[in-house]
Amino acid sequence: MYEPTRTDGTMNGGVSHWYSEIGLPVPGAPLARDLDVDACIVGGGLTGLWTAYYLKQADPTIRIAVLEAEFAGFGASGRNGGWLSSALMGSASAYARGPRGTEGVQALEDELRSSVDEVIRVAAAEGIDADIVKSGVLSVARSPAQLLRVRAGLADALPGNRAVELSGDETSRRIAVAGAIGGSFDPDCARVQPARLTRGLLSVVRAMGVEVHESTRALRIEPGLVTTQHARVRAPHVLRCTEGYTARIHGLRRHWLPMNSAMIVTDPLPEHVWSEIGWEGRELLGDAASAYFYAQRTADDRIAIGGRGVPYRFASHTDTNGETQAWTIESLRGILDSAFPQARHVPVARAWCGVLAVPRDWCASVGVERRTGLGWAGGYVGHGVTATNLAGRTLRDLVLRESTDLTALPWVDHRVRRWEPEPLRWLGVKAMYGLYRAADRHEDEGGPSVSRLARLGDRLSGR
Ligand SMILES: Cc1cc2nc3c(=O)[nH]c(=O)nc-3n(C[C@H](O)[C@H](O)[C@H](O)COP(=O)(O)OP(=O)(O)OC[C@H]3O[C@@H](n4cnc5c(N)ncnc54)[C@H](O)[C@@H]3O)c2cc1C
Known part of the structure; x- marks a missing residue:
């Protein structure tokens, strides 16, 4: 049902490469009877599963149902680049506009750094084998403008951020990326195998007594009630954890x-190719372009590398x-070939998005x-x-009505206006990435300053 197809000889889709290692799950049967629970969580990705985990741990008597349209880990949680990173999810200046200002951003960043260790701790405690290595992240600059961007990031870093600048030689000694002229290294990041983490967490929450109903799509979410294809779930708390699929939900x-x-x-x-590239520390790897790439060296010695592709499908299609x-x-x-010409004869085994x-x-x-x-x-x-781990612990505190350090973080209750209607939404994203790609081309040609096109792209997108 989720099998890959072939595009020009490359396996394409099948959810993600990460499932070719552990096998694609066969989704459970849809929920066929009405339920009454204390908390109904919609979405069986890491947000939903961490929330179930921490709620159940705080109160083993709480009745929780997780509703998942496909199988747990079908979404981004089972497809991502495996960067368990302490990077802020979004713009520091936007969070700083909240009542706590920069101090709130500092608190959020501190919590994200400790969340990296929390995930590693829980995985070890619960016996989840997700190929985790706390290897840090290497950001490479491959043009003078990218180096300026790396330095600007380091200059803006708040206390507690342990990232340091590396020279071109220091960068290449870690990973021989073609054209690297410098970079930065941040130790607060770990490599994971995403599907192993998500399916491992699923087994843990099921063993704790959480009901996870796969093949069960929430058609309507209302206060106290979730309506699915065949059943209704009543719950005083209904938690929406549907990330990139949210636009499909009514309203x-x-x-x-x-x-x-x-x-x-x-x-x-x-x-012999690895001996040319290095990468013995298994660092996560990214560049500082506007349309940046992200990569990891997998546990079985492949390179997994990602980037934007087609950024947005008209009318929020997925x-x-x-x-x-x-x-x-x-x-x-x-x-891949431009960063690692040493690997240009190695075939691509799988593509996905x-x-x-x-x-x-x-x-x-x-x-x-x-x-x-x-x-x-x-x-x-x-x-x-x-961030899904931090979100799970924060939702636990909010559901249990406890005021904690987590419930005071600036992303709690952060409200934002809606996106423009189509076709403006599609045109806007297309224009933004057009500008980013043009900016990257200009910077690759050696322009010494960060391209104005990149700034314009940021302004257009509200980034
Ligand atoms: C290719 C890719 C690479 C990425 N790389 C990284 C990375 O390296 N590091 C990083 O920090 N982040 C990365 N991300 C982002 C990260 O994976 C996500 O932010 C994170 O997994 C979100 O988890 P989630 O549980 O909120 O959402 P998802 O994992 O998307 O889970 C949402 C779930 O909800 C289900 N669902 C949706 N609608 C309904 C409904 N109506 N009823 C029932 N169920 C529903 C979906 O089927 C899905 O399983 C990447 C994302 C992608 C796509």
Whole structure:
């Protein structure tokens, strides 16, 4: 049902490469009887599963149902680049406009850093084997303008951020990326195998007594009630954890924009190629372009690399089983070859894509309305692997009506205006990425300053 197809000889879709290692799950049968529970969580990705985990741990008597349209881990949680990163999900200046100002941003960043360790701790404690290595993240600059961007990021860093600048030689000694002239290294990031993490967490929450109903799509979400194809679920708390798929839910079409991200993975690289590339520290790797790439060296010695592809499909459409366009595969192969010419003869084993949610101000949020019991978390703009854990613990506190350090963070109850109607939404995103690509081309040609086109793209998108 979720099997990949072939595009020009490359396996395409099948949800993601990560499932070719553990096998695609066969989704459970749809919920066929009405339920009464204390909390109904819609969406069986990491946000929904972490929320169930921490709620059940806080109160083992609480009755929780997770409703998942496909199978748990079908969405971005089972498809991502495996960066368990402490990066802020969105714009620091937008969060700083809240009542706590910069101090609130500092608190949020501190919590994200400790969330990286929290995920590692829980995985070890619960016996989840997700190929986790706390290897840090290397950001490479491959043009003078990219180096300026790396330095600007370091200059803006708040206390507690442990990122340091690296020279071109220091960068290349870690990973021999062609054309690297410098970079930065941040130790607060870990590599994970996303599907192993998500399915591992699923087993843990099921063993704790959480009911997870797969093949069960929420058609309507209202205070106290979720309506699915065959059954209704009543609950004083209904928590929406549907990230990039939120626009499909009744009444939420313009809420968050489903942004596409695509990846390819190579066959395992031969030992002699690895000896040229290095990458022995298994760092996460990205560049500082406007349309940036992100990559990891997998546990079985492949390179998995991702980037934007077609950023947005008209009217918030999403892919069906992770299948991506032929030109996206070609363009990712081009990025791979330009960064690692040593690996240009190694075939691409699989390509896939998925969606992440982008709010109009590029800031994630989490909240529970006291009056209605309706809650949500998401809009992580592609930095959700760690943030889902923080969201889960925050939703726990909000549901249990406890005032904690987490419920005082600036993303709690953060509200944002809706996206423009079509065709403006589609035209806007297309123009933004057109500007980013033009800016990257200009910067690659050696322009010494950050391109004005990149700034214009940021302004257009509200980034
Ligand atoms: C290709 C790609 C690479 C990425 N790389 C990284 C990375 O390296 N690091 C990082 O931090 N972030 C990354 N992200 C983002 C990160 O994966 C997400 O932010 C995170 O997984 C979001 O988790 P979630 O549970 O909120 O959403 P999802 O994992 O998308 O889960 C939502 C679930 O809700 C279900 N659903 C939707 N609608 C309904 C409904 N009506 N009824 C029932 N169920 C429903 C879906 O089927 C899905 O399983 C990446 C994303 C993509 C697509």
